[in-house]
Amino acid sequence: xxxxxxxxxxxxxxxxxxxxxxxxxxxxxxxxxxxxxxxxxxxxxxxxxxxxxxxxxxxxxxxxxxxxxxxxxxxxxxxxxxxxxxxxxxxxxxxxxxxxxxxxxxxxxxxxxxxxxxxxxxxxxxxxxxxxxxxxxxxxxxxxxxxxxxxxxxxxxxxxxxxxxxxxxxxxxxxxxxxxxxxxxxxxxxxxxxxxxxxxxxxxxxxxxxxxxxxxxxxxxxxxxxxxxxxxxxxxxxxxxxxxxxxxxxxxxxxxxxxxxxxxxxxxxxxxxxxxxxxxxxxxxxxxxxxxxxxxxxxxxxxxxxxxxxxxxxxxxxxxxxxxxxxxxxxxxxxxxxxxxxxxxxxxxxxxxxxxxxxxxxxxxxxxxxxxxxxxxxxxxxxxxxxxxxxxxxxxxxxxxxxxxxxxxxxxxxxxxxxxxxxxxxxxxxxxxxxxxxxxxxxxxxxxxxxxxxxxxxxxxxxxxxxxxxxxxxxxxxxxxxxx
Numbered sequence: 001x002x003x004x005x006x007x008x009x010x011x012x013x014x015x016x017x018x019x020x021x022x023x024x025x026x027x028x029x030x031x032x033x034x035x036x037x038x039x040x041x042x043x044x045x046x047x048x049x050x051x052x053x054x055x056x057x058x059x060x061x062x063x064x065x066x067x068x069x070x071x072x073x074x075x076x077x078x079x080x081x082x083x084x085x086x087x088x089x090x091x092x093x094x095x096x097x098x099x100x101x102x103x104x105x106x107x108x109x110x111x112x113x114x115x116x117x118x119x120x121x122x123x124x125x126x127x128x129x130x131x132x133x134x135x136x137x138x139x140x141x142x143x144x145x146x147x148x149x150x151x152x153x154x155x156x157x158x159x160x161x162x163x164x165x166x167x168x169x170x171x172x173x174x175x176x177x178x179x180x181x182x183x184x185x186x187x188x189x190x191x192x193x194x195x196x197x198x199x200x201x202x203x204x205x206x207x208x209x210x211x212x213x214x215x216x217x218x219x220x221x222x223x224x225x226x227x228x229x230x231x232x233x234x235x236x237x238x239x240x241x242x243x244x245x246x247x248x249x250x251x252x253x254x255x256x257x258x259x260x261x262x263x264x265x266x267x268x269x270x271x272x273x274x275x276x277x278x279x280x281x282x283x284x285x286x287x288x289x290x291x292x293x294x295x296x297x298x299x300x301x302x303x304x305x306x307x308x309x310x311x312x313x314x315x316x317x318x319x320x321x322x323x324x325x326x327x328x329x330x331x332x333x334x335x336x337x338x339x340x341x342x343x344x345x346x347x348x349x350x351x352x353x354x355x356x357x358x359x360x361x362x363x364x365x366x367x368x369x370x371x372x373x374x375x376x377x378x379x380x381x382x383x384x385x386x387x388x389x390x391x392x393x394x395x396x397x398x399x400x401x402x403x404x405x406x407x408x409x410x411x412x413x414x415x416x417x418x419x420x421x422x423x424x425x426x427x428x429x430x431x432x433x434x435x436x437x438x439x440x441x442x443x444x445x446x447x448x449x450x451x452x453x454x455x456x457x458x459x460x461x462x463x464x465x466x467x468x469x470x471x472x473x474x475x476x477x478x479x480x481x482x483x484x
Contacts, residue, residue, distance in 0.1 A: 008082040011035050011062055012192040016088065017249040018136055018205035018278075019257055020271045021073070026090040028069045028205050029256065031249040032081055033189065036061050043067035044080040056244075056251040060185050066249050086203050089133035093274045096135040098315065099125060099204070100457040102383020103408020104191070105145030107217065111187075115195055121409050121454050122196035124471055128458070129200060137204040138278065140383035141211025141319035142408070143247060144187055149216065149235060153179035156231060164225035172234035180235060184242040192246070207258070207271055208247040209280040211319040211384055212349065215239040220287025221348035227288070240285075243267075260304060266297035270304025275461070277308035280317040281363075289348055292359045305370060313466060314370055314378045315459065321382040322363060323391030323403035323438045324352050325425035349384075352430065361432050364393065364401075368433070372397045377466070379483055381457060383407035386414045387422070387450040388457075388470050390481070391440045393433075402483055404468050406457035413473075419450035426450075443470055444479040451475065459483075 008014075012033040019027035025048060032041045036058060043050045051068040058064075071077045077090040089096075101121075106113070128134075150160040156179070159170040192201060212219045215236055226232055244250045248259070248267065255262060258269040267282040281301040286294035293301065308314055316322075347353055351360040371378045372395055380403045391403040426440035426449050440449050453472040460467055466483040 008032075008041075008084045009034075009038065010041065010082065012189045013202070014081050014086070015192055015201040015246070015249070016079075016086070016203065016205045017256070018207050018271055019068075021090065021092055021273045023073075023274075025070045025072055026077070026088075026092075026205075027257075028071060028079075028088070029066050029249045030069060030079060030081065031056070031064065031066050031246070033192070034063050034065065036063055038063075041065055041067075042082055043069070045069045045071055046078060046080070047072040047074070048077070048079075050079070054254065056249075056254060060182055062185075062189075064245050066254075087133075088203060088205065089135045092135050092276065095462050096276075096460070097132060098136045098138060098459045099129075099134045100138045100140060100317075100381045100404075100406050100459065101125070101409040102140035102211075102319075102406060103142045103213075103386060103411040104139075105142065105213065106411050107145060107147050107213070110145050110148075111190065118410050119194065119196040121456055121471070121473060122194070122200070125409075125456055126196055126200055128471070129204060134200075134204045136273075136278065137200060137206045138280075138315070138317055138381065139206060139208040139247070140317050140381060140406075141209060142213040142383065142411075143208060143210070144184075144191055145213045146184060146187060146215065146239060147213060147217050149180050149183050149238070152183035156180060156235075159229070159231040164223055167226055167229040167231065170229065170231050172230035176231070177234055177238065180238045181241065184238050188242050188246040207269060207278055207280060207317070209267070209269065209282060209317055209319055210243050210247060210284050212284065214243060214247070215284065218346065218349065220284055221289055221346075223289065259300070260307075261296050261300040263296065266293065266300045268297055268300035268304060270307055272308060272312070275312050276315065277304075277312050278315050278317065279304045279308065283319050290355050292351065292356050298362075302366070305366060308370075308376065310374045311376055314376055316367065316378060316380045318351075318363075318380050318382045320350055320384045321391070321403060321405050322351055322360075322367070322380045323393055323401070323440070324350060325422055325428065325430070325440060357432065364433050364436070367401055368395050368436070371395055371399055371401060377484060379404065379459065379466070379468075381406070381459070385422075386411050387419055387452055388443055388455045388472065389440060389450045390443060391438055393436050393438045395436065400484060402468075402481075404457055404459070406455050406470060408454060409456055410454065413452040413454055416452055419448060419452045423449040443472075444481050446475065446478070
Protein backbone atom coordinates (compact mmCIF):
# COMPACT_ATOMS: atom_id res chain seq x y z
CA UNK A 1 0.00 0.00 0.00
CA UNK A 2 1.56 3.23 -1.12
CA UNK A 3 1.02 6.86 -0.35
CA UNK A 4 2.07 9.00 2.60
CA UNK A 5 1.29 12.54 3.69
CA UNK A 6 4.69 14.14 4.12
CA UNK A 7 3.17 17.13 5.93
CA UNK A 8 1.63 15.09 8.75
CA UNK A 9 3.52 11.80 8.60
CA UNK A 10 0.19 9.96 8.26
CA UNK A 11 -0.46 7.03 5.95
CA UNK A 12 -3.96 8.42 5.30
CA UNK A 13 -6.35 11.01 6.66
CA UNK A 14 -7.35 12.84 8.66
CA UNK A 15 -11.06 12.53 8.04
CA UNK A 16 -13.38 14.60 10.21
CA UNK A 17 -16.75 13.37 11.49
CA UNK A 18 -19.56 15.53 12.86
CA UNK A 19 -21.07 14.54 16.21
CA UNK A 20 -23.34 17.56 16.85
CA UNK A 21 -23.09 21.10 18.20
CA UNK A 22 -24.69 23.31 20.84
CA UNK A 23 -24.04 26.67 22.47
CA UNK A 24 -20.92 25.23 24.17
CA UNK A 25 -19.13 24.16 20.99
CA UNK A 26 -18.98 21.71 18.09
CA UNK A 27 -18.35 18.03 18.78
CA UNK A 28 -16.30 16.16 16.21
CA UNK A 29 -13.98 13.20 15.80
CA UNK A 30 -10.88 13.00 13.64
CA UNK A 31 -9.63 9.67 12.27
CA UNK A 32 -6.07 9.15 11.05
CA UNK A 33 -4.13 6.13 9.80
CA UNK A 34 -0.49 5.54 10.68
CA UNK A 35 1.95 2.81 9.73
CA UNK A 36 2.43 0.23 12.44
CA UNK A 37 5.32 1.28 14.64
CA UNK A 38 4.96 5.00 13.88
CA UNK A 39 4.23 7.31 16.83
CA UNK A 40 0.66 7.88 17.95
CA UNK A 41 -0.64 10.95 16.10
CA UNK A 42 -0.77 14.18 18.07
CA UNK A 43 -4.15 15.96 17.89
CA UNK A 44 -4.71 19.54 19.02
CA UNK A 45 -7.80 21.75 19.36
CA UNK A 46 -6.78 25.38 20.00
CA UNK A 47 -9.42 27.08 22.13
CA UNK A 48 -11.25 23.78 22.53
CA UNK A 49 -10.42 20.31 23.77
CA UNK A 50 -8.85 17.19 22.29
CA UNK A 51 -9.27 13.84 24.00
CA UNK A 52 -6.71 11.09 24.20
CA UNK A 53 -6.31 9.28 20.87
CA UNK A 54 -7.99 5.86 20.83
CA UNK A 55 -6.71 3.06 18.63
CA UNK A 56 -9.69 1.68 16.73
CA UNK A 57 -7.78 -1.07 15.00
CA UNK A 58 -4.40 -2.51 14.01
CA UNK A 59 -4.51 -4.26 10.65
CA UNK A 60 -2.38 -4.91 7.58
CA UNK A 61 0.65 -3.06 8.92
CA UNK A 62 -1.37 0.02 9.88
CA UNK A 63 -3.11 1.49 12.89
CA UNK A 64 -6.34 3.49 12.82
CA UNK A 65 -6.73 6.22 15.44
CA UNK A 66 -9.63 8.38 16.55
CA UNK A 67 -9.53 11.55 18.60
CA UNK A 68 -12.71 13.17 19.94
CA UNK A 69 -12.65 16.95 19.62
CA UNK A 70 -14.64 19.88 20.91
CA UNK A 71 -14.03 23.04 18.89
CA UNK A 72 -15.16 26.56 19.73
CA UNK A 73 -17.94 28.18 17.70
CA UNK A 74 -15.84 30.54 15.65
CA UNK A 75 -15.12 31.46 12.02
CA UNK A 76 -11.44 30.77 12.77
CA UNK A 77 -11.86 27.42 14.56
CA UNK A 78 -9.29 24.78 13.71
CA UNK A 79 -7.78 21.50 14.83
CA UNK A 80 -4.34 20.07 14.22
CA UNK A 81 -2.76 16.68 13.52
CA UNK A 82 1.01 16.25 13.88
CA UNK A 83 1.53 20.00 13.56
CA UNK A 84 -0.66 20.59 10.52
CA UNK A 85 -3.71 22.79 11.06
CA UNK A 86 -7.15 22.39 9.44
CA UNK A 87 -9.68 25.22 9.59
CA UNK A 88 -13.30 24.19 10.22
CA UNK A 89 -16.57 26.18 9.90
CA UNK A 90 -18.06 25.49 13.34
CA UNK A 91 -20.50 28.36 13.92
CA UNK A 92 -23.83 27.04 12.59
CA UNK A 93 -26.07 29.59 14.31
CA UNK A 94 -26.59 31.76 11.23
CA UNK A 95 -26.12 31.28 7.50
CA UNK A 96 -24.67 27.91 6.57
CA UNK A 97 -24.13 25.52 3.66
CA UNK A 98 -24.46 21.75 3.74
CA UNK A 99 -23.06 19.64 0.90
CA UNK A 100 -24.51 16.29 -0.15
CA UNK A 101 -22.80 13.66 -2.30
CA UNK A 102 -23.40 10.01 -3.23
CA UNK A 103 -22.15 7.25 -5.52
CA UNK A 104 -18.40 7.86 -5.35
CA UNK A 105 -17.30 5.20 -7.83
CA UNK A 106 -18.48 2.74 -10.45
CA UNK A 107 -19.23 -0.97 -10.48
CA UNK A 108 -16.23 -2.15 -12.53
CA UNK A 109 -12.63 -0.93 -12.89
CA UNK A 110 -13.12 2.10 -10.64
CA UNK A 111 -9.47 1.96 -9.59
CA UNK A 112 -8.34 2.06 -13.22
CA UNK A 113 -9.97 5.41 -13.91
CA UNK A 114 -7.93 8.58 -14.23
CA UNK A 115 -8.54 11.05 -11.40
CA UNK A 116 -8.50 13.80 -14.03
CA UNK A 117 -11.91 12.68 -15.28
CA UNK A 118 -13.17 10.72 -12.29
CA UNK A 119 -12.95 13.60 -9.79
CA UNK A 120 -14.30 16.51 -11.84
CA UNK A 121 -17.19 17.15 -9.45
CA UNK A 122 -15.03 16.69 -6.34
CA UNK A 123 -12.77 19.46 -7.64
CA UNK A 124 -15.77 21.73 -8.12
CA UNK A 125 -16.95 20.96 -4.61
CA UNK A 126 -13.50 21.67 -3.19
CA UNK A 127 -13.36 24.96 -5.09
CA UNK A 128 -16.79 25.94 -3.76
CA UNK A 129 -15.66 25.17 -0.21
CA UNK A 130 -12.71 27.48 -0.76
CA UNK A 131 -15.05 30.35 -1.69
CA UNK A 132 -17.61 29.69 1.06
CA UNK A 133 -16.87 26.96 3.60
CA UNK A 134 -19.31 24.09 4.09
CA UNK A 135 -20.43 23.41 7.64
CA UNK A 136 -21.27 19.77 6.91
CA UNK A 137 -20.74 17.19 4.19
CA UNK A 138 -23.39 14.46 4.01
CA UNK A 139 -22.66 11.20 2.18
CA UNK A 140 -25.77 9.33 1.05
CA UNK A 141 -24.36 5.90 0.25
CA UNK A 142 -22.03 4.04 -2.10
CA UNK A 143 -19.05 5.99 -0.82
CA UNK A 144 -17.06 2.93 -1.88
CA UNK A 145 -17.78 0.65 -4.83
CA UNK A 146 -16.64 -2.68 -3.41
CA UNK A 147 -18.25 -5.01 -5.97
CA UNK A 148 -14.86 -6.31 -7.04
CA UNK A 149 -14.17 -7.69 -3.56
CA UNK A 150 -15.23 -11.04 -5.01
CA UNK A 151 -11.96 -11.02 -7.01
CA UNK A 152 -9.89 -10.81 -3.82
CA UNK A 153 -9.68 -14.61 -3.53
CA UNK A 154 -10.19 -17.41 -6.12
CA UNK A 155 -12.84 -19.20 -4.00
CA UNK A 156 -14.81 -15.99 -3.53
CA UNK A 157 -14.64 -15.38 -7.26
CA UNK A 158 -15.82 -18.95 -7.93
CA UNK A 159 -18.72 -18.39 -5.50
CA UNK A 160 -19.70 -15.29 -7.49
CA UNK A 161 -20.09 -17.36 -10.66
CA UNK A 162 -22.24 -20.12 -9.17
CA UNK A 163 -26.03 -20.30 -9.44
CA UNK A 164 -27.80 -19.24 -6.24
CA UNK A 165 -28.77 -22.77 -5.23
CA UNK A 166 -25.09 -23.82 -5.14
CA UNK A 167 -23.69 -20.81 -3.29
CA UNK A 168 -24.49 -22.04 0.25
CA UNK A 169 -22.13 -24.97 -0.35
CA UNK A 170 -19.01 -22.75 -0.49
CA UNK A 171 -17.33 -22.45 2.93
CA UNK A 172 -15.94 -19.16 4.24
CA UNK A 173 -12.33 -19.70 5.35
CA UNK A 174 -9.90 -17.59 7.37
CA UNK A 175 -7.78 -17.16 4.24
CA UNK A 176 -10.75 -15.81 2.29
CA UNK A 177 -11.64 -13.47 5.15
CA UNK A 178 -8.14 -11.96 5.26
CA UNK A 179 -8.04 -11.48 1.48
CA UNK A 180 -11.39 -9.71 1.46
CA UNK A 181 -10.58 -7.61 4.55
CA UNK A 182 -7.32 -6.57 2.90
CA UNK A 183 -9.21 -5.55 -0.25
CA UNK A 184 -11.66 -3.38 1.69
CA UNK A 185 -8.89 -1.82 3.77
CA UNK A 186 -6.81 -0.92 0.72
CA UNK A 187 -9.83 0.54 -1.07
CA UNK A 188 -10.70 2.74 1.89
CA UNK A 189 -7.13 4.01 2.11
CA UNK A 190 -7.32 4.86 -1.58
CA UNK A 191 -10.58 6.68 -0.90
CA UNK A 192 -9.06 8.78 1.89
CA UNK A 193 -6.16 9.70 -0.41
CA UNK A 194 -8.45 10.64 -3.31
CA UNK A 195 -6.68 13.86 -4.40
CA UNK A 196 -9.62 16.19 -4.91
CA UNK A 197 -11.57 14.94 -1.88
CA UNK A 198 -8.87 14.54 0.78
CA UNK A 199 -8.87 18.24 1.69
CA UNK A 200 -12.66 18.19 2.09
CA UNK A 201 -12.55 15.05 4.24
CA UNK A 202 -10.07 16.77 6.54
CA UNK A 203 -11.77 20.18 6.80
CA UNK A 204 -15.55 19.55 6.51
CA UNK A 205 -17.22 17.39 9.19
CA UNK A 206 -18.91 14.41 7.51
CA UNK A 207 -21.93 12.28 8.31
CA UNK A 208 -22.12 9.07 6.26
CA UNK A 209 -24.52 6.18 5.79
CA UNK A 210 -23.89 3.18 3.60
CA UNK A 211 -25.75 1.61 0.70
CA UNK A 212 -25.38 -1.63 -1.24
CA UNK A 213 -22.14 -0.99 -3.15
CA UNK A 214 -20.33 -0.31 0.14
CA UNK A 215 -20.95 -4.05 0.64
CA UNK A 216 -21.81 -5.52 -2.77
CA UNK A 217 -24.44 -4.74 -5.39
CA UNK A 218 -27.96 -5.38 -4.11
CA UNK A 219 -26.98 -6.42 -0.57
CA UNK A 220 -30.13 -7.35 1.34
CA UNK A 221 -32.37 -7.68 -1.73
CA UNK A 222 -31.11 -11.03 -3.04
CA UNK A 223 -32.80 -14.43 -2.56
CA UNK A 224 -31.77 -16.48 0.50
CA UNK A 225 -29.47 -18.83 -1.42
CA UNK A 226 -27.18 -15.90 -2.10
CA UNK A 227 -27.98 -13.60 0.80
CA UNK A 228 -27.56 -16.14 3.60
CA UNK A 229 -24.64 -18.09 2.16
CA UNK A 230 -21.42 -18.19 4.25
CA UNK A 231 -19.49 -16.19 1.64
CA UNK A 232 -22.09 -13.42 1.43
CA UNK A 233 -22.13 -13.14 5.22
CA UNK A 234 -18.33 -13.07 5.24
CA UNK A 235 -18.29 -10.26 2.69
CA UNK A 236 -20.79 -8.34 4.81
CA UNK A 237 -18.68 -8.81 7.95
CA UNK A 238 -15.59 -7.39 6.22
CA UNK A 239 -17.57 -4.48 4.74
CA UNK A 240 -19.12 -3.76 8.15
CA UNK A 241 -15.75 -3.70 9.92
CA UNK A 242 -14.27 -1.21 7.46
CA UNK A 243 -17.46 0.88 7.29
CA UNK A 244 -17.23 1.31 11.05
CA UNK A 245 -13.62 2.45 10.86
CA UNK A 246 -13.77 4.77 7.87
CA UNK A 247 -17.38 5.95 7.55
CA UNK A 248 -18.32 6.21 11.24
CA UNK A 249 -14.91 6.66 12.85
CA UNK A 250 -15.80 3.78 15.16
CA UNK A 251 -15.38 0.13 16.09
CA UNK A 252 -17.52 -2.40 17.91
CA UNK A 253 -17.83 -1.19 21.50
CA UNK A 254 -16.69 2.30 20.46
CA UNK A 255 -19.75 3.57 18.58
CA UNK A 256 -20.23 7.34 18.35
CA UNK A 257 -22.86 9.20 20.34
CA UNK A 258 -24.79 9.71 17.09
CA UNK A 259 -25.77 6.00 17.01
CA UNK A 260 -28.68 5.27 19.37
CA UNK A 261 -28.52 1.49 18.81
CA UNK A 262 -25.55 0.54 20.96
CA UNK A 263 -25.74 -3.10 19.85
CA UNK A 264 -24.48 -2.25 16.37
CA UNK A 265 -27.31 -4.08 14.63
CA UNK A 266 -28.30 -0.77 13.03
CA UNK A 267 -26.02 2.17 12.28
CA UNK A 268 -28.87 4.69 12.10
CA UNK A 269 -27.52 8.07 13.20
CA UNK A 270 -28.80 11.42 14.39
CA UNK A 271 -26.77 14.59 14.90
CA UNK A 272 -28.23 17.84 16.18
CA UNK A 273 -27.06 21.41 15.51
CA UNK A 274 -28.56 24.87 16.12
CA UNK A 275 -31.84 24.89 14.17
CA UNK A 276 -30.95 21.70 12.29
CA UNK A 277 -31.01 17.95 12.87
CA UNK A 278 -29.48 15.47 10.41
CA UNK A 279 -30.96 11.97 10.54
CA UNK A 280 -29.50 9.00 8.67
CA UNK A 281 -31.56 5.79 8.84
CA UNK A 282 -29.55 2.64 8.11
CA UNK A 283 -31.37 0.97 5.22
CA UNK A 284 -28.78 -1.80 4.67
CA UNK A 285 -27.63 -3.51 7.89
CA UNK A 286 -30.93 -5.33 8.51
CA UNK A 287 -32.28 -5.35 4.96
CA UNK A 288 -33.85 -8.52 3.58
CA UNK A 289 -35.97 -9.07 0.45
CA UNK A 290 -39.13 -8.52 2.54
CA UNK A 291 -37.95 -5.62 4.75
CA UNK A 292 -35.94 -2.41 4.68
CA UNK A 293 -35.19 -2.06 8.40
CA UNK A 294 -35.60 -4.48 11.29
CA UNK A 295 -36.77 -3.71 14.80
CA UNK A 296 -33.41 -2.23 15.83
CA UNK A 297 -33.34 0.12 12.83
CA UNK A 298 -36.89 1.38 13.27
CA UNK A 299 -36.40 1.90 17.01
CA UNK A 300 -33.15 3.80 16.40
CA UNK A 301 -34.70 5.98 13.68
CA UNK A 302 -37.70 6.86 15.83
CA UNK A 303 -35.32 7.65 18.72
CA UNK A 304 -33.34 10.08 16.54
CA UNK A 305 -36.57 11.81 15.53
CA UNK A 306 -37.70 12.16 19.14
CA UNK A 307 -34.29 13.57 20.12
CA UNK A 308 -34.49 16.28 17.44
CA UNK A 309 -35.59 19.62 18.92
CA UNK A 310 -39.12 20.59 17.95
CA UNK A 311 -39.17 23.28 15.26
CA UNK A 312 -35.66 22.56 13.99
CA UNK A 313 -35.35 21.61 10.33
CA UNK A 314 -34.75 17.94 9.67
CA UNK A 315 -32.53 16.79 6.83
CA UNK A 316 -33.19 13.06 6.46
CA UNK A 317 -30.63 11.12 4.44
CA UNK A 318 -32.45 8.19 2.83
CA UNK A 319 -29.90 6.27 0.78
CA UNK A 320 -32.64 5.32 -1.71
CA UNK A 321 -35.21 7.96 -2.71
CA UNK A 322 -38.30 8.12 -0.50
CA UNK A 323 -40.40 9.73 -3.24
CA UNK A 324 -40.20 8.01 -6.61
CA UNK A 325 -42.11 6.60 -9.59
CA UNK A 326 -44.51 3.64 -9.54
CA UNK A 327 -41.97 0.83 -9.82
CA UNK A 328 -44.53 -1.82 -8.83
CA UNK A 329 -45.65 -1.88 -12.47
CA UNK A 330 -42.15 -2.84 -13.57
CA UNK A 331 -42.01 -5.54 -10.88
CA UNK A 332 -45.34 -6.91 -12.15
CA UNK A 333 -43.98 -7.11 -15.69
CA UNK A 334 -40.96 -9.10 -14.48
CA UNK A 335 -43.34 -11.64 -12.94
CA UNK A 336 -44.17 -12.78 -16.47
CA UNK A 337 -40.61 -14.02 -16.94
CA UNK A 338 -39.77 -17.49 -15.61
CA UNK A 339 -36.37 -16.65 -14.10
CA UNK A 340 -35.15 -13.80 -11.88
CA UNK A 341 -34.26 -10.82 -14.01
CA UNK A 342 -31.12 -8.69 -13.92
CA UNK A 343 -32.80 -5.68 -12.29
CA UNK A 344 -35.01 -7.44 -9.73
CA UNK A 345 -32.64 -6.68 -6.84
CA UNK A 346 -32.46 -3.02 -7.96
CA UNK A 347 -36.25 -2.75 -7.89
CA UNK A 348 -36.44 -4.56 -4.53
CA UNK A 349 -33.93 -2.01 -3.19
CA UNK A 350 -36.46 0.80 -3.52
CA UNK A 351 -38.98 2.02 -0.94
CA UNK A 352 -41.63 1.77 -3.70
CA UNK A 353 -41.21 -1.99 -4.12
CA UNK A 354 -44.35 -4.04 -3.48
CA UNK A 355 -42.39 -5.90 -0.79
CA UNK A 356 -41.78 -2.70 1.20
CA UNK A 357 -45.02 -0.81 0.79
CA UNK A 358 -46.06 -1.01 4.46
CA UNK A 359 -42.63 0.21 5.59
CA UNK A 360 -42.73 2.96 2.97
CA UNK A 361 -46.01 4.20 4.41
CA UNK A 362 -44.55 4.02 7.91
CA UNK A 363 -41.54 6.11 6.84
CA UNK A 364 -43.65 8.74 5.08
CA UNK A 365 -46.09 8.92 8.00
CA UNK A 366 -43.15 9.65 10.32
CA UNK A 367 -41.99 12.43 7.99
CA UNK A 368 -45.47 13.93 7.94
CA UNK A 369 -45.70 13.69 11.72
CA UNK A 370 -42.48 15.66 12.14
CA UNK A 371 -43.59 18.35 9.70
CA UNK A 372 -47.21 18.68 10.86
CA UNK A 373 -47.43 17.58 14.50
CA UNK A 374 -44.01 18.81 15.65
CA UNK A 375 -43.93 21.77 13.25
CA UNK A 376 -40.46 20.83 12.06
CA UNK A 377 -39.86 21.17 8.30
CA UNK A 378 -38.47 18.00 6.70
CA UNK A 379 -36.24 17.69 3.64
CA UNK A 380 -35.23 14.24 2.41
CA UNK A 381 -31.98 13.91 0.44
CA UNK A 382 -31.02 10.77 -1.46
CA UNK A 383 -28.67 9.33 -4.06
CA UNK A 384 -28.40 5.80 -5.53
CA UNK A 385 -30.08 6.23 -8.95
CA UNK A 386 -27.17 8.02 -10.78
CA UNK A 387 -29.54 10.80 -11.86
CA UNK A 388 -30.63 14.11 -10.36
CA UNK A 389 -34.28 14.87 -9.71
CA UNK A 390 -36.67 16.08 -7.05
CA UNK A 391 -40.11 15.20 -5.75
CA UNK A 392 -42.82 16.64 -3.53
CA UNK A 393 -45.59 15.23 -1.39
CA UNK A 394 -48.36 17.52 -0.12
CA UNK A 395 -49.00 17.05 3.58
CA UNK A 396 -52.30 17.31 5.40
CA UNK A 397 -51.63 20.84 6.65
CA UNK A 398 -50.91 22.12 3.13
CA UNK A 399 -47.11 22.12 3.49
CA UNK A 400 -44.79 20.04 1.31
CA UNK A 401 -42.29 17.28 1.91
CA UNK A 402 -39.33 17.85 -0.44
CA UNK A 403 -37.21 15.01 -1.78
CA UNK A 404 -33.89 16.07 -3.35
CA UNK A 405 -31.87 13.49 -5.29
CA UNK A 406 -28.19 14.04 -6.14
CA UNK A 407 -26.36 11.10 -7.72
CA UNK A 408 -23.55 10.56 -8.38
CA UNK A 409 -20.43 12.52 -7.58
CA UNK A 410 -18.14 10.29 -9.71
CA UNK A 411 -20.37 7.52 -11.12
CA UNK A 412 -20.69 7.92 -14.90
CA UNK A 413 -24.05 9.22 -16.01
CA UNK A 414 -26.41 6.48 -17.19
CA UNK A 415 -27.84 6.19 -20.71
CA UNK A 416 -30.32 8.90 -21.62
CA UNK A 417 -32.94 6.18 -22.17
CA UNK A 418 -32.94 5.42 -18.45
CA UNK A 419 -33.76 9.04 -17.61
CA UNK A 420 -36.51 9.06 -20.22
CA UNK A 421 -38.00 5.76 -19.02
CA UNK A 422 -38.12 6.84 -15.38
CA UNK A 423 -39.58 10.16 -16.48
CA UNK A 424 -42.43 8.35 -18.23
CA UNK A 425 -43.08 6.22 -15.14
CA UNK A 426 -43.15 9.35 -12.98
CA UNK A 427 -46.23 10.59 -14.85
CA UNK A 428 -48.31 7.78 -13.31
CA UNK A 429 -48.00 9.27 -9.83
CA UNK A 430 -48.17 7.54 -6.46
CA UNK A 431 -50.24 8.03 -3.28
CA UNK A 432 -48.91 5.59 -0.64
CA UNK A 433 -50.57 7.75 2.03
CA UNK A 434 -54.20 8.36 1.13
CA UNK A 435 -54.70 11.80 -0.34
CA UNK A 436 -50.97 12.66 -0.33
CA UNK A 437 -50.02 12.47 -3.97
CA UNK A 438 -46.34 12.26 -4.84
CA UNK A 439 -45.13 14.24 -7.83
CA UNK A 440 -41.72 13.97 -9.47
CA UNK A 441 -40.51 17.28 -10.85
CA UNK A 442 -37.62 18.60 -12.96
CA UNK A 443 -34.76 20.41 -11.30
CA UNK A 444 -35.09 24.20 -11.43
CA UNK A 445 -34.14 25.33 -14.93
CA UNK A 446 -34.35 21.81 -16.44
CA UNK A 447 -37.11 20.29 -18.58
CA UNK A 448 -36.77 16.50 -18.09
CA UNK A 449 -37.84 15.09 -14.73
CA UNK A 450 -34.49 13.27 -14.47
CA UNK A 451 -31.18 14.93 -15.34
CA UNK A 452 -28.41 12.58 -16.50
CA UNK A 453 -25.35 14.52 -15.26
CA UNK A 454 -22.83 13.82 -12.56
CA UNK A 455 -23.76 16.18 -9.76
CA UNK A 456 -23.78 17.21 -6.12
CA UNK A 457 -26.30 19.09 -3.98
CA UNK A 458 -25.99 22.13 -1.73
CA UNK A 459 -28.64 22.90 0.91
CA UNK A 460 -28.29 26.41 2.33
CA UNK A 461 -29.78 28.54 5.07
CA UNK A 462 -29.60 32.27 4.38
CA UNK A 463 -31.25 34.84 6.64
CA UNK A 464 -33.27 32.00 8.17
CA UNK A 465 -34.68 30.76 4.82
CA UNK A 466 -33.69 27.39 3.33
CA UNK A 467 -33.09 26.59 -0.33
CA UNK A 468 -31.28 24.01 -2.44
CA UNK A 469 -29.17 24.09 -5.60
CA UNK A 470 -27.65 21.32 -7.72
CA UNK A 471 -24.25 21.58 -9.38
CA UNK A 472 -24.48 19.62 -12.66
CA UNK A 473 -21.42 18.57 -14.63
CA UNK A 474 -22.73 19.57 -18.07
CA UNK A 475 -25.61 21.93 -17.26
CA UNK A 476 -23.93 23.94 -14.49
CA UNK A 477 -25.66 25.47 -11.48
CA UNK A 478 -29.42 25.27 -11.12
CA UNK A 479 -31.48 28.19 -9.88
CA UNK A 480 -32.27 27.99 -6.17
CA UNK A 481 -35.24 25.92 -5.02
CA UNK A 482 -37.04 27.37 -1.97
CA UNK A 483 -37.68 24.66 0.62
CA UNK A 484 -40.17 26.48 2.84
